[in-house]
Amino acid sequence: MTSPQKRKVACPNCKQLTEFSPTNPFRPFCSERCKMIDLGVWASEGYAIPDATPTDELLDDLDNHH
Numbered sequence: 001m002t003s004p005q006k007r008k009v010a011c012p013n014c015k016q017l018t019e020f021s022p023t024n025p026f027r028p029f030c031s032e033r034c035k036m037i038d039l040g041v042w043a044s045e046g047y048a049i050p051d052a053t054p055t056d057e058l059l060d061d062l063d064n065h066h
Contacts, residue, residue, distance in 0.1 A: 013029060
């Protein structure tokens with residue numbers, strides 16, 4: 001019986017293929033360095049979750065159509 005093939009994913013930071021398994025403590029990253037770079041971007045607010053709050057302009061457009 002053959003062992004299952006290990007799943008590889010691209011590191012979100014450097015794009016290097018890396019094993020995505022419990023044996024990789026940095027998953028989905030390839031290394032501690034890439035993991036810390038990503039954390040730094042989050043900490044400096046380099047990433048943001050889009051705000052779904054409607055703008056005044058959108059609300060005015062909706063009011064004008066009713």
